[in-house]
Amino acid sequence: xxxxxxxxxxxxxxxxxxxxxxxxxxxxxxxxxxxxxxxxxxxxxxxxxxxxxxxxxxxxxxxxxxxxxxxxxxxxxxxxxxxxxxxxxxxxxxxxxxxxxxxxxxxxxxxxxxxxxxxxxxxxxxxxxxxxxxxxxxxxxxxxxxxxxxxxxxxxxxxxxxxxxxxxxxxxxxxxxxxxxxxxxxx
Numbered sequence: 001x002x003x004x005x006x007x008x009x010x011x012x013x014x015x016x017x018x019x020x021x022x023x024x025x026x027x028x029x030x031x032x033x034x035x036x037x038x039x040x041x042x043x044x045x046x047x048x049x050x051x052x053x054x055x056x057x058x059x060x061x062x063x064x065x066x067x068x069x070x071x072x073x074x075x076x077x078x079x080x081x082x083x084x085x086x087x088x089x090x091x092x093x094x095x096x097x098x099x100x101x102x103x104x105x106x107x108x109x110x111x112x113x114x115x116x117x118x119x120x121x122x123x124x125x126x127x128x129x130x131x132x133x134x135x136x137x138x139x140x141x142x143x144x145x146x147x148x149x150x151x152x153x154x155x156x157x158x159x160x161x162x163x164x165x166x167x168x169x170x171x172x173x174x175x176x177x178x179x180x181x182x183x184x185x186x187x
Contacts, residue, residue, distance in 0.1 A: 002073055002101055002102070002103070002126075002138050002140060002153070002154070002155045003041070003042065003072060003073075003102070004040065004041055004101070004102045005039075005040050005096070005098040005100060005101040005102065005126070006039055006040065006098060006099050006101070006102075006115075007038070007040060007046065007047075007097060007098055007123075008121065008123075009038075011099060011122070011123055013097070013122075013123045014047075014099070014123055017049065017054045018047050018054075020047075021048070021055050021056050022056070024052070024054060024055045025056045026055055026134060027056070027134065030045055030056045040098075042059045042060050042072045043058060043059060043060055043070075044059055045057060045058045045059075046059065046096065047097060048095070048096050048128065048130065048136055049094060049095045049097065049163070049167070050092075050093075050094045050130070050167065051093075051167040051168045057094070057134045057135060057136045058134075058135045058136070059072060059135070059136060059137070059138075060072055060136075060137070061074065061084075061088075061129065061130070061131050061135055061137035062131050062133065062135055063084065064083065064084050070135070070137075071084070071137045072137055072138065073137055073138050073139075073153070073155075074137045074139050074140065075140055075141075075153075076127070076139040076140060076141050077141065077142075079139065088129035088131060089129060090170075092129055092131070093127070093128070093129055093130075093166055093167055094128045094129065094130050094136055095125035095126060095127060095128060095158055095163055095167070096125065096126040096128050096136065096138060097123050097124075097125055097126075098123070098124060098126055099117060099121050099122070099123055099124070100115050100116060100117040100121070101115075101116050101126065102114065102115055102116070103147075103150050103151040103154070104150075104151070105149065105150040105151065114150050116147075116154075124157055124160075125157065125159075125160065126139075126155045126156065126157060126158075127139040127155070127156035127157070127158050127166060139155070139156040140153045140154060140155055141153070141154060141155075142154075
């Protein structure tokens with residue numbers, strides 16, 4: 001589920017976020033990162049927005065046990081109740097800017113890719129959590145009915161007007177609105 005997304009770094013909002021993220025970067029290892037735009041895969045560092053502003057973080061929330069893989073997605077329905085994510089759900093929420101995300105449908109032993117964008121390909125925001133060492137994962141939810149034939153899960157999208165609420169208020173205030181732009185504007 002959501003193992004790849006796309007950021008158009010020619011998008012004006014994305015350019016501003018990149019500038020802010022580099023200015024606010026907290027890890028020296030990100031000094032040599034160059035963004036040319038395009039597909040983002042787990043393990044890559046990208047601009048992420050936290051309540052303190054934009055910064056760079058790597059995609060892949062560390063597991064509690066050393067022998068497990070990093071989490072790239074977290075089920076929004078259970079995150080607050082799981083030891084691995086409960087603290088992050090309370091105090092380390094973020095949004096990940098994207099212009100598209102991808103899902104794959106399995107048909108006849110083949111995986112068919114689908115790209116999901118807003119109708120004008122403008123920037124939107126994936127809900128996420130980040131770890132104490134500043135690695136993030138994307139929150140997911142059950143797919144809406146029209147997307148169910150493609151994949152049973154989808155990212156949680158936070159509308160721009162609710163970004164501050166998601167980043168700074170109690171996550172419980174967002175339960176009603178963990179959030180669906182999909183019904184109206186995704187193609």
